[in-house]
Amino acid sequence: MDNASLVSRCASYMKSLCETIPERAVGSEGNRRAAAFIEQELAAAGWEPERQEFQAMDWINGGASLTAEGRSFEVSVSPYSVGFEGTGKLLAISSMEELAAAELRGRILLLHNELAKEQLMPKNFVFYNPDKHQRIIALLEQGSPAALVCATSRNAALAGGVYPFPLIEDGDFDIPSVYMTEEEGQKLLAFEGADVSLKSFSTRVPGTGANIMARKGSPTGKRIVITAHLDAKKGTPGAIDNATGVVVLLLLAQLLKDYDGDHCIEIVALNGEDYYAVPGQMLYVARNQGKFEDMLLNINIDGAGYLEGPSAYSTYQLPQNLLQQVRDVFDGSDSIVEGPQWVQGDHSIFVQFGCPAVALSSLWFTENIDTQTITHTEKDTLGIVDNSRVVEIALALNKLSRTI
Template structure:
């Protein structure tokens, strides 16, 4: 089978698991099993140590007032509930600070819902304002929360509405709706609503897949992508495409005889509230980062519009020059703008050099495709995945 055919087959396999590749789901385990089986046959030592996580299942979701029903969606990982209570509305943190909503249904709309809250225990990026909102909600003790959100493609991709809260560590039931529906609901502030959420958190396990070669080498190179996908999407660009590049590269390097240790990592949790796989990796292998020459992360590559773009983070001059010389030989690869939302940041934050690959038109795909059901294999040009795998092989063999 030719490389392009392999890329297409891998992409379709990863995007067709059921129900999807959300961390901890049966589909996610099917994807990691597939990846592990492939790299094992190419002679890699494979680590698939499981870590605990939550899967999630929901059923009926309804919000009503005086026989009028409103369209709402359950916040992923929300506890279930059946609450009948008066509606209290806030639109700012100051209003939340002063409101009395214990035991009531709280509607949050306006500026307080401008951006998705980081999970309360998220360690990589967690603004003080987000922590304050969580703290106030837990202090005020509403019986349930409705959040009304507008479009925010820079932070949540093409989702509209987007869930303000997606957090398995937050125990107040919550749903979300569009800003338009939120305005309709707010007109009935003080009236009695009934909110029903049928949902269950399910204790599960998941794993990273870490493929290792030449482990005795004093220096190693790490190449990563994330194998999980956002819960409501097939995740072709985000990040089955990056995972396909890892598989192509792993086969190309199966006979590698160079001086570096090779570590190919399919992270499991980039689109998961607790970044479970990334945290597990740091707990288990953080001490080994001292021997890492450079980390390469691949995310949202292969978009049919534009080229593949790379950016450098704290790289010494030797690696910068090597990257520019090798990647510059490929017509479909260009220097791009830095971005700080990917798995390369776990290495950058630990003061290690990193290179990140994404699509040149990442802003466009974030606004129209990312985290939506539109993220399907037909938006991926697999020729770009094959090209990037060859470029990464050349870069690694140049050490």
């Protein structure tokens, strides 16, 4: 396939994933449509796709309202929270010490200041979960408050540019919660001890999801696992996070359709990187217990194809010979440069299990990961994508897969 046809195919895939299918949050109908689309395109390219299915809930945000002594405050429902309708005495908590000491039962808590500086990792997120977060969650669950109002500060690094950010985004946590800006929290603080009334119309909807994967080459050969997450955060079209990654997989499947080398090339659209329970990744890890040693390399694509600047690769625990091969391929491409290492992607899972990995992204994304305000928002649309960057990555990975 020539370059022009690859670019036009890329554009058509991007449109299908970001516009025809309006959302890809795990558990949603759109997520299942995206998985079926990937399956269909892999099959069309001559691969035999398999699915790894799991249970995952979707969530409907029906809005929320909070009033204290006749005054209303602006609040948003924490994603995947249970709903709530009731009144309780407001208790403000700003630190771990206060949280441990206070009688929480039946109160509506205003979590602010120190306690609301960074998003709490979901209870069952195993790959990274600081003790401090686990302790806050445990104290809340033991204390059994009626509901939580979280006043969060500006923190692009931990919330992907969203302000205010939900302190809690966890479908496994069953205390109802809403969140608000720091400024709104300051105003609400004046009503400590007063009865406040909270309504949150949030609904959990049971659903399913799946990883989609396919293999070529020698079934007994060392595995080269090429991954991209197919899900997107709720409320975003997820163009560079991460439809571009999925499109690299689909283009690569076509470029490698005749591959019959010594290695086993495994293409995996993982499902859950932007979802509290990372179900697809957990399932993939469970199915590969003890098998990470058989993997030669993971290549993960996330945040690629941004319209300004080059693409960037970074390497993790590569043996010298592999590192040289990777450098030779990417250095031969004008638009792919070596960029900083970063941890917020699925390559980190492979690294944790001792598998060498390469992450591919946009230089813009890796350099501004802590300050950018596009991913995880409605601004992550087709308009910020350069399709030729996506095609260049697929071409380079085709070359790399055949060189190793």
